[in-house]
Amino acid sequence: xxxxxxxxxxxxxxxxxxxQSENPSSFSSLSVTYKVHPKFFLFAEGxxxxxxxxxxxxxxxxxxxxxYNLTKNHKPFVGIGRYGNYKNHVLDKEEFRIWxxxxxxxxxxxxxxxxxxxxxxxxxxxxxxxxxxxxxxxxYRLNISVPLNAESVKxxxxxxxxxxxxxxxxxxxxxFARNRVYGGFGYQIDHNFGIASGYLWQREFAxxxxxxxxxxxxxxxxxxxxxxHKNYNFPGAx
Numbered sequence: 001x002x003x004x005x006x007x008x009x010x011x012x013x014x015x016x017x018x019x020q021s022e023n024p025s026s027f028s029s030l031s032v033t034y035k036v037h038p039k040f041f042l043f044a045e046g047x048x049x050x051x052x053x054x055x056x057x058x059x060x061x062x063x064x065x066x067x068y069n070l071t072k073n074h075k076p077f078v079g080i081g082r083y084g085n086y087k088n089h090v091l092d093k094e095e096f097r098i099w100x101x102x103x104x105x106x107x108x109x110x111x112x113x114x115x116x117x118x119x120x121x122x123x124x125x126x127x128x129x130x131x132x133x134x135x136x137x138x139x140y141r142l143n144i145s146v147p148l149n150a151e152s153v154k155x156x157x158x159x160x161x162x163x164x165x166x167x168x169x170x171x172x173x174x175x176f177a178r179n180r181v182y183g184g185f186g187y188q189i190d191h192n193f194g195i196a197s198g199y200l201w202q203r204e205f206a207x208x209x210x211x212x213x214x215x216x217x218x219x220x221x222x223x224x225x226x227x228x229h230k231n232y233n234f235p236g237a238x
Contacts, residue, residue: 026050026057027200027215031235035225041067043077045235051213058086063097072231073105090128097122110151114143114163135172141165143236145186153232155190161198161236179203182237184217194221200237 031045044064048057063081070076083095101118118139125132143163150157160183167178184198200215217237225231 024054024214024216026054027217027237028057029217029219029237030222031219032222033224033233033235035223035227038227039069041069043067043079043235045238049215052087056089058089060084065099073107075103075105077101077103092126092128094125094127095122111144111146114141114145116141116143136170137177138168138170139165141180145234153188153234155188157188157232159186159188159234160184161186161196161234163236173207174205177205179205180237182217186234188232188234191225192223194223194232194234195219196221196234196236198237 027047027049029045029047031043034042034044036042042064043066045061047059047061049059050057052058061081061083063079063083065077065079067075067077077100079099079101081095081097081099083097084091085093085095097120099118099120101116104115106113106115116139118141120135120137120139122135122137123132124134141163142165143161145153145159145161147153147157147159153159162183163181165180166176167180168175169177180200180202182198182200184196186194186196188194196217196219198217200217202213202215204211204213215237219234219237221234223232
């Protein structure tokens with residue numbers, strides 16, 4: 001089984017490298033979840049994306065926050081982050097963002113349905129134009145995951161994951177600004193490390209015209225949890 005899992009992730013890695021000739025976008029992520037208390041957890045994540053140039057990251061994210069396990073399946077969260085866009089290897093736009101979100105999980109057999117609602121406030125600065133702006137954005141994501149070789153996710157479990165997320169910007173036109181669809185696989189290596197890879201399609205809606213982006217996703221998730229009953233929750237492409 002482990003040999004098949006290794007072959008699966010080698011396949012995604014080879015796909016990610018060989019697809020450079022088709023000019024897809026890259027999406028790499030490292031996240032850490034630290035469960036400091038049975039009720040409280042800290043989360044931090046760093047991202048690099050190559051949107052205009054697959055082999056050269058021209059977008060980054062650094063973000064984190066604190067969450068509260070209201071119940072086993074209900075997790076409010078508050079976050080803060082810094083983001084940067086580059087064009088021609090020059091910083092084009094900076095963003096500072098805060099957000100509030102609520103996550104409600106629903107289990108049906110082996111399937112977990114994660115419902116996530118998020119409200120964001122962002123402030124932007126474009127250094128080349130010396131321009132300041134802000135934005136309010138609302139997001140909803142339905143994320144479905146299922147373990148493939150076990151009844152629940154634990155060390156040594158291979159799982160499938162798919163989601164659809166919609167974005168609404170209350171300060172812009174059109175109101176419906178973006179749609180994301182993701183599908184892929186993950187593997188919980190041990191108590192601390194999990195990996196995931198897949199394909200993410202992103203549709204941008206704007207007055208100047210619509211745009212499609214195709215991301216090849218690769219992520220490493222680190223979980224630090226000293227409790228007796230561990231809950232493995234891969235954050236997914238965000």
